Amino acid sequence: xxxxxxxxxxxxxxxxxxxxxxxxxxxxxxxxxxxxxxxxxxxxxxxxxxxxxxxxxxxxxxxxxxxxxxxxxxxxxxxxxxxxxxxxxxxxxxxxxxxxxxxxxxxxxxxxxxxxxxxxxxxxxxxxxxxxxxxxxxxxxxxxxxxxxxxxxxxxxxxxxxxxxxxxxxxxxxxxxxxxxxxxxxxxxxxxxxxxxxxxxxxxxxxxxxxxxxxxxxxxxxxxxxxxxxxxxxxxxxxxxxxxxxxxxxxxxxxxxxxxxxxxxxxxxxxxxxxxxxxxxxxxx
Amino acid sequence: xxxxxxxxxxxxxxxxxxxxxxxxxxxxxxxxxxxxxxxxxxxxxxxxxxxxxxxxxxxxxxxxxxxxxxxxxxxxxxxxxxxxxxxxxxxxxxxxxxxxxxxxxxxxxxxxxxxxxxxxxxxxxxxxxxxxxxxxxxxxxxxxxxxxxxxxxxxxxxxxxxxxxxxxxxxxxxxxxxxxxxxxxxxxxxxxxxxxxxxxxxxxxxxxxxxxxxxxxxxxxxxxxxxxxxx
Numbered sequence: 001x002x003x004x005x006x007x008x009x010x011x012x013x014x015x016x017x018x019x020x021x022x023x024x025x026x027x028x029x030x031x032x033x034x035x036x037x038x039x040x041x042x043x044x045x046x047x048x049x050x051x052x053x054x055x056x057x058x059x060x061x062x063x064x065x066x067x068x069x070x071x072x073x074x075x076x077x078x079x080x081x082x083x084x085x086x087x088x089x090x091x092x093x094x095x096x097x098x099x100x101x102x103x104x105x106x107x108x109x110x111x112x113x114x115x116x117x118x119x120x121x122x123x124x125x126x127x128x129x130x131x132x133x134x135x136x137x138x139x140x141x142x143x144x145x146x147x148x149x150x151x152x153x154x155x156x157x158x159x160x161x162x163x164x165x166x167x168x169x170x171x172x173x174x175x176x177x178x179x180x181x182x183x184x185x186x187x188x189x190x191x192x193x194x195x196x197x198x199x200x201x202x203x204x205x206x207x208x209x210x211x212x213x214x215x216x217x218x219x220x221x222x223x224x225x226x227x228x229x230x231x232x233x234x235x236x237x238x239x240x241x242x243x244x245x246x247x248x249x250x251x252x253x254x255x256x257x258x259x260x261x262x263x264x265x266x267x268x269x270x271x272x273x274x275x276x277x278x279x280x281x282x283x284x285x
Numbered sequence: 286x287x288x289x290x291x292x293x294x295x296x297x298x299x300x301x302x303x304x305x306x307x308x309x310x311x312x313x314x315x316x317x318x319x320x321x322x323x324x325x326x327x328x329x330x331x332x333x334x335x336x337x338x339x340x341x342x343x344x345x346x347x348x349x350x351x352x353x354x355x356x357x358x359x360x361x362x363x364x365x366x367x368x369x370x371x372x373x374x375x376x377x378x379x380x381x382x383x384x385x386x387x388x389x390x391x392x393x394x395x396x397x398x399x400x401x402x403x404x405x406x407x408x409x410x411x412x413x414x415x416x417x418x419x420x421x422x423x424x425x426x427x428x429x430x431x432x433x434x435x436x437x438x439x440x441x442x443x444x445x446x447x448x449x450x451x452x453x454x455x456x457x458x459x460x461x462x463x464x465x466x467x468x469x470x471x472x473x474x475x476x477x478x479x480x481x482x483x484x485x486x487x488x489x490x491x492x493x494x495x496x497x498x499x500x501x502x503x504x505x506x507x508x509x510x511x512x513x514x515x516x
Contacts, residue, residue, distance in 0.1 A: 004384050012370070085368035089335050090385050091358035202299045284337045 001092045005100035012078075016070055017108045021115055024063055028119040031056055032126040056123070060116055067112040071105040072191040076209070080199060084284050098278045102188065109184040117180065166249035167256075175256040182263035189270035190216055196277040205285070220266055227262040228255055286313045287349075288432055288463050289334065294343035296329050296487075303329040304487045307343070311463055313431070316477055318495075318506070319467040321484035322514045327467045328365065330484070331436050334465075335362050347432065358387070361430035365437040365467075367417055371410030375403060375420055382424050394427035397453065415446055422450055426457040433464040439473055447473055472507040481506055483513060 031052075034040075040049045078087055079097065087097055165172050194216060198209025231254040287310050294307040304326045311317060321327050332338040334345055336352040347356035369378055375398065382389045398405055401419055409417055422438060435454070439447045447470075455477060458464055468474055481498065483491040490513065491498070495506060502509050 001385075008381065008384075015372075082364075082366055082368045083370060085337065085362075085364045085366075086370075088337055089357055089360070089362050091354050092385070093354055281339060282337065283339055284332065 002096045002100060005092060005096060006103060009100045009104040013071075013074060013104050013108060017067060017112075020063055020067060020070075021108075021112055024060065024112070024115045024119050027056065027059055028122050031119075031123045035123060035126040036130050060119065064112055064116055067108060068187060068191070071109060071188055072195065075101050075105065075192055076195050076206070080195065080205070080284065088282060088284065094278050094282065095275060098192075098274065102192065105188045105192075106185050109188050110181050113180045113184050114177075117176070162249075164248050166251075166253040172252070175260070179256060179259045179263070182260055182267060186220075186263045186266045186270060189267060189274060190220065193270045193274045193277070196274055196281075199277070199283065200281060223266075224259070224262050228258045231258060287311070288313045288347065289465075290344075290346045290349075291330075291334075292344045292346075294330075294333060294345060295341050296326075296333060296338060297341050302487050304333070307487075307489050309482070309489060309492065311432075311465065311480075313461050313463055315479040316464045316466065317480040317482060318471070318474060318478040319465055319482050319484065320469075320471060320506075320510055321490075323469075325484045326487040327484055328436055329487075331362075331434055331465070331467060334434060335360060359431040361425045361428040361433045363421060363425040363433075363435045363438055365440065367414075367421070369409055369417075369421065372408060374406055374408050375412075376405040378409065378420070378424065379405065382427070386428055388429040390427050390429060393457070394423055397423045397427065401449075415443070419446070419449070422453060426453055429459055429462075431459075431462050433458055433462060435464065435466045437468055438466065439468060439470055451477060471510050472505075475506045478506070483510070485514065 034052070039045055077083055078101065088094070090097075162168055167175065191213065194213035195209045197212040198205045198207075201208040232251055289309070289311040291307050291309040294304055294309075295302070296304040307330065319327050319330070329338065333340055334347070334352070336357065345352050348359060350356060373381070379391055379394055382394075383391045395405065398420075401416075401423075403412070403416060403420060409420065412420065418438075425433065425435070433454070438454070439450050451474065454464065454466075466474060466478075475495070478495045480494055481491065482489065498506065498509060504512075
């Protein structure tokens with residue numbers, strides 16, 4: 001039954017989220033095409049370039065926001081409005097309903113985040129490639145190890161990627177992806193949990209869900225910030241005495257494990273709390 | 286054979302008691318009218334039987350088993366409002382029911398659609414409200430279920446459509462199955478009922494055979510209802 005649920009869930013959600021994510025690809029292709037031309041080489045073109053960067057950033061943020069909100073709305077609409085009468089009377093366990101929506105929601109959220117990261121990387125690479133075309137050595141470095149051209153007076157001049165970020169490029173990307181993926185799953189679960197908590201109320205359930213979401217968001221942000229800052233307190237206090245690259249590499253070395261572990265803890269809490277609520281409490285209005 | 290059994294069933298909404306200590310048994314092969322004024326608890330009872338509400342106390346059993354996956358596979362439920370996704374085509378909804386319900390007879394469903402000249406390629410939201418209700422009824426009655434629960438199936442439709450709906454219900458249900466119909470329009474369905482359940486203020490007032498009640502009171506069910514629930 002879970003397979004059938006996933007099939008219908010996929011069909012239903014893809015109608016909106018497929019075109020939305022296609023939008024990111026189109027935006028990226030256009031952005032890369034613009035960045036590889038010489039139209040921004042003049043000073044006069046700077047305001048237009050700035051506007052395009054703002055447009056790109058806002059569009060990408062909107063696509064991510066809409067994806068997440070749509071995943072929440074779809075969950076709420078399917079299970080707790082008139083459509084809930086259809087889904088909750090199907091001969092399937094409530095946990096299967098929940099898992100089908102969770103898997104689809106997480107897939108689209110992760111895909112969206114991945115596309116966003118790839119889009120940013122592609123634009124960065126296109127800009128770097130264009131800048132390096134005038135400098136063959138820099139171009140070679142860019143193509144070999146992804147190092148972007150740096151100016152001679154840059155604070156980071158002379159340092160390798162590992163010196164600055166604390167990890168080799170491959171490990172850094174893997175850790176970044178893991179952080180993003182765990183963050184996506186925890187975000188989806190946080191929305192679902194808030195909606196399920198809202199259902200415990202007698203009235204104004206939707207407003208209560210929004211309230212729970214804000215409350216949980218504030219608590220988790222505080223918790224995550226503490227988890228990331230605490231190991232770095234000494235580093236922050238000594239930052240004046242250390243080089244920028246040492247500060248950054250140490251920061252990334254503690255930030256990634258702290259972020260991934262804290263997100264994993266949140267995922268477990270949100271998941272089991274949601275499972276408990278969906279098993280125990282369904283009272284459709 | 287007892288198909289549905291409610292024991293000491295109670296449901297509260299905050300401080301308000303919607304259903305209080307309902308004890309009820311429904312056997313196979315009967316058409317039962319669930320009758321009561323607005324706010325008497327009919328829809329609450331139906332939602333509890335379908336697992337859309339959690340009881341505060343008491344139990345509901347279908348075929349001797351509590352509400353769950355098994356009970357949902359033998360109950361065919363028609364809510365009192367549109368509950369299908371309007372952006373789906375009628376054909377997609379048929380496929381959806383065919384996928385999830387083993388007892389769904391798609392041939393029967395398409396046959397009924399053809400008789401009513403409903404194009405299965407149309408999206409549900411493009412159909413009129415009455416046609417949407419007919420599509421929902423076709424879906425529900427195309428299942429070979431053990432228990433059909435119909436919440437206000439003839440409310441808000443014209444008399445001709447009412448006849449069609451009642452005809453569809455009678456000609457499509459399995460004789461070993463039972464039908465529980467909740468309605469206010471008693472005179473329209475009185476002739477097809479075997480039993481009636483009167484609910485008032487969340488309590489079971491009467492559960493009796495239609496023939497016995499008529500013989501005892503020498504009145505129609507509609508008249509008895511009007512007298513019992515006189516404002």
